[in-house]
Amino acid sequence: MARVPLKHSAPERALRAALTSAGFRFRLHLPDLPGRPDIANKRRKVAIFVDGCFWHGCPRHFRLPKTRTSFWEEKIRRNRLNRARHRTGYPPEWAVVEIFECEVRERPGEVFAEVIAAFARSPV
Ligand SMILES: [Zn+2]
Numbered sequence: 001m002a003r004v005p006l007k008h009s010a011p012e013r014a015l016r017a018a019l020t021s022a023g024f025r026f027r028l029h030l031p032d033l034p035g036r037p038d039i040a041n042k043r044r045k046v047a048i049f050v051d052g053c054f055w056h057g058c059p060r061h062f063r064l065p066k067t068r069t070s071f072w073e074e075k076i077r078r079n080r081l082n083r084a085r086h087r088t089g090y091p092p093e094w095a096v097v098e099i100f101e102c103e104v105r106e107r108p109g110e111v112f113a114e115v116i117a118a119f120a121r122s123p124v
Contacts, residue, residue, distance in 0.1 A: 011104030012038055012050045018112040024119045035086030037096075039115075045094040046118045049086075050101060055079055058100045095121060 037047035053061035
């Protein structure tokens, strides 16, 4: 039987667990927010994007595939462009946090603190 694919990456799930245990509530992939952030809370005006190192061209981990090179180059370039455009789609009072999956894996404490601070920033 085929393995059921994980809908969300391990770093994303770890981040959600950290927020939940800190007592924060959030929604996933809200379609009415720019870029459909992975984690968001509209009342607190916070949007979190957890980017895959491959799909979003992490400067440390992205390796261009050896086949269909120009297709992948263009694909990743567009992903990065879209991400930049989404960021500017939020009003200035929003906290928009973009992190690569590797950052969650390598320094989870720092990343969790940053994201929790973004949630806690406005007393709602
Ligand atoms: Zn990376």
